Amino acid sequence: MQITVSAGKGGTGKTTVATNLALALRKEYDVEFLDCDVEEPDAGIFLKPDFESSQPVNIKIPEVSDEICTYCGQCSDACEFNAIATFGENVLVYPELCHGCGLCSLVCPVDAIKEKDKKIGEIRMGKAGAIDYYEGDLIVGEPMATPIIKELKKKTSHDRVSILDSPPGTACPVIESLHGSDFALLVTEPTPFGLHDLKLSVDVAREIGVPVGVVINRDGIGDANVERYCKEENIPILLKIPNDREIAELYSNGIPFLDRLDGWKEKFLQLFKRVERLAEEERETSEKGGSNLGKSEETQTSKP
Numbered sequence: 001m002q003i004t005v006s007a008g009k010g011g012t013g014k015t016t017v018a019t020n021l022a023l024a025l026r027k028e029y030d031v032e033f034l035d036c037d038v039e040e041p042d043a044g045i046f047l048k049p050d051f052e053s054s055q056p057v058n059i060k061i062p063e064v065s066d067e068i069c070t071y072c073g074q075c076s077d078a079c080e081f082n083a084i085a086t087f088g089e090n091v092l093v094y095p096e097l098c099h100g101c102g103l104c105s106l107v108c109p110v111d112a113i114k115e116k117d118k119k120i121g122e123i124r125m126g127k128a129g130a131i132d133y134y135e136g137d138l139i140v141g142e143p144m145a146t147p148i149i150k151e152l153k154k155k156t157s158h159d160r161v162s163i164l165d166s167p168p169g170t171a172c173p174v175i176e177s178l179h180g181s182d183f184a185l186l187v188t189e190p191t192p193f194g195l196h197d198l199k200l201s202v203d204v205a206r207e208i209g210v211p212v213g214v215v216i217n218r219d220g221i222g223d224a225n226v227e228r229y230c231k232e233e234n235i236p237i238l239l240k241i242p243n244d245r246e247i248a249e250l251y252s253n254g255i256p257f258l259d260r261l262d263g264w265k266e267k268f269l270q271l272f273k274r275v276e277r278l279a280e281e282e283r284e285t286s287e288k289g290g291s292n293l294g295k296s297e298e299t300q301t302s303k304p
């Protein structure tokens with residue numbers, strides 16, 4: 001069971017939901033946690049893992065042989081990231097712009113380009129109590145988060161509960177995090193901005209065929225438009241976390257509120273049970289050739 005916790009923007013409470021969910025499940029289930037928010041991995045602040053090992057993540061960047069190169073410029077013409085440029089009898093590579101796609105070496109007519117490794121970040125592995133913990137960390141200034149998320153996801157195993165804390169937004173790193181997931185838990189706030197971002201997140205998840213459910217964080221602020229939208233779209237609201245001073249204070253001290261406030265472990269366990277049911281429903285429907293993607297009967301009638 002792979003659950004990706006996602007949100008249209010940072011600061012919405014995505015990591016709060018992902019970490020509290022992992023902690024709620026840690027005794028009853030075999031849980032692994034992947035912090036895929038590789039530009040700013042912060043789930044460790046709450047789960048406090050002991051790291052045991054790490055591995056680099058590299059991409060291949062071009063290295064041009066002056067002896068072979070004819071300065072034809074075909075590599076520069078092909079590169080859509082302006083990461084390789086031909087000036088007279090010089091070919092310059094800009095590693096910080098290179099996405100490691102390999103196109104330049106493919107188009108080079110005289111095979112003058114070899115590829116070499118460039119480290120863009122690393123994966124750290126450890127234990128957070130009973131939870132197997134993995135986090136990706138992109139080197140500041142590197143443009144490519146996706147290869148790190150891809151490497152991270154190789155650590156998941158199908159017979160466990162994998163909780164992925166996705167990057168915020170709806171760009172490629174989010175799509176990579178969502179891809180192959182059984183369920184997308186979308187965290188939002190009940191505000192016009194929250195609604196705007198939620199709609200984008202729902203569109204992305206549905207586009208890649210992942211069923212969705214919503215967690216409303218800071219419930220009590222804003223308006224009812226997020227709930228109205230979810231009702232219209234038959235998207236289940238699986239949990240509401242109130243706009244509560246105690247929760248905010250625990251958060252700012254790096255303490256998961258589930259550990260301190262009564263009743264939340266049970267609420268997150270119920271949330272997980274519903275996610276399991278909805279994911280199963282979607283699996284059965286897609287096996288029959290259809291798809292609900294968060295539009296099931298259970299979805300329409302259940303309440304948080």
Ligand code: SF4
Pocket residue numbers: 064068069070071072073074075076086091107108109110111112113
């Ligand atoms: S395509 Fe090959 S030969 Fe042409 S400029 Fe680039 S490296 Fe040199």
Ligand code: SF4
Pocket residue numbers: 060061062078079080081082083084097098099100101102103104105
């Ligand atoms: S590997 Fe791709 S991004 Fe990098 S220089 Fe070559 S064509 Fe450009």
